Amino acid sequence: MNNNNCLINIVSNDRPISKETGRILREKLEKNGFTISETFDYKADLVVCIGGDGSFLRTLHEYRFPDIPIIGINTGHLGFFQELSPYQLDEFIFRYQKGDYVIQELHPVEALVCTRTSCIEIMGINEITIKGDKSRTIHLNISLDESFVEKFSGDGILVATPTGSTAYNYSLGGSIVDPRLNLLQITPIAPINTIAYRSFTSSVIVPKETAIKIHPEYTFENSILIVTDGMEHKYNEIVEIYLKMSKMKTKLLRLKNYDFWNKVKEKFL
Structure with missing residues (x-):
């Protein structure tokens, strides 16, 4: 050199x-x-x-x-x-x-956050977290590619990269993932699982090509807080959040x- x-x-x-x-x-x-x-x-x-x-x-x-x-x-x-x-x-x-x-x-995870007026792109090297503002319980309709998976109810969800699997994801009970694997992990935060609400109580592992689509119930579109690697973002009137593994x-x-x-x-x- x-x-x-x-x-x-x-x-x-x-x-x-x-x-x-x-x-x-x-x-x-x-x-x-x-x-x-x-x-x-x-x-x-x-x-x-x-x-x-x-x-x-x-x-x-x-x-x-x-x-x-x-x-x-x-x-x-x-x-x-x-x-x-x-x-x-x-x-x-x-x-x-x-x-x-x-x-x-x-590879970071990236999200396209669409409100009623615009779409904003954000990225996280560890994770992107979608949670209720001011500790509110939120309800999120979650789809993987074109398949509807669940109506989540609880404090929120976290989408982690393998790099972020040892961070917030790990403290939530998610799996530690070898960084040589290209995948995303969806981990629930305080899910509600009762006769009224049914949510996954463990993390879900999906391939890197998976498109994760999240639609908050309309009554919660102003109650969503998005956190990327510990940095908070607040957007009003969120109608859809689209997450995937970045090519960057x-x-x-x-x-x-x-x-x-x-x-x-x-x-x-």
């Missing part, structure tokens, strides 16, 4: 440990001949995100899922997305120069010894 031609974006949250890690990383990279962009450059070769999982997700959304490999340095708590710890900076630079890494491609790819740079199931054991067990 010709380091003089390699441009790197460094993004960090405002925590003192993140800022200090960013300063040290910049010095080390520049000493090794890399160029650090002063502002976010979409033509850069790499993005280094310093912070926790929340910072990682915010970076992807803020810069509109850039087509640049991204690697994370964990200065937060769980650090499931983050590949490195602050003490591994020299190892990272050495292995990056050697090309001792792989690129893991992730997010590129995560992983060192060659990365193993998903070792990460799961390390972080969860």
Whole structure:
């Protein structure tokens, strides 16, 4: 690798440990001949995100899922997305120069939210959640492709990617999915299952090509809150939500010894 031609974006949250890690990383990279962009450059070769999982997700959304490999340095708590710890900076630079890494491609889930006046497209790398505003119970008519599946009643549903299977989906009792699989998981949030209402009480796994269509009952069209990777969106008069796996790819740079199931054991067990 010709380091003089390699441009790197460094993004960090405002925590003192993140800022200090960013300063040290910049010095080390520049000493090794890399160029650090002063502002976010979409033509850069790499993005280094310093912070926790929340910072990682915010970076992807803020810069509109850039087509640049991204690697994370964990200065937060769980650090499931983050590949490195602050003490591994020299190892990272050495292995990056050697090309001792792989690129893991992730597909976000995307939703087209249609109101009575317009349609808005949103994306989530982990999940898109459809729930009742102000903790209201909602009723959603759910179809998969052209087949009506259920009239869901409860707090809401979550549509997760394999990457997001270990996040909110996991806390709801959904399945952990190996990220090498291309599929979507629909997980209920506090479903109501009585003689009056019948809802799935476990997650449903569907192939990546599946079109998920959701029609809220008209009396609830102003009671819907949509959350993408923890970021809330409120739209009035929602008549349909159409979800599918995006064709867009997010590129995560992983060192060659990365193993998903070792990460799961390390972080969860």
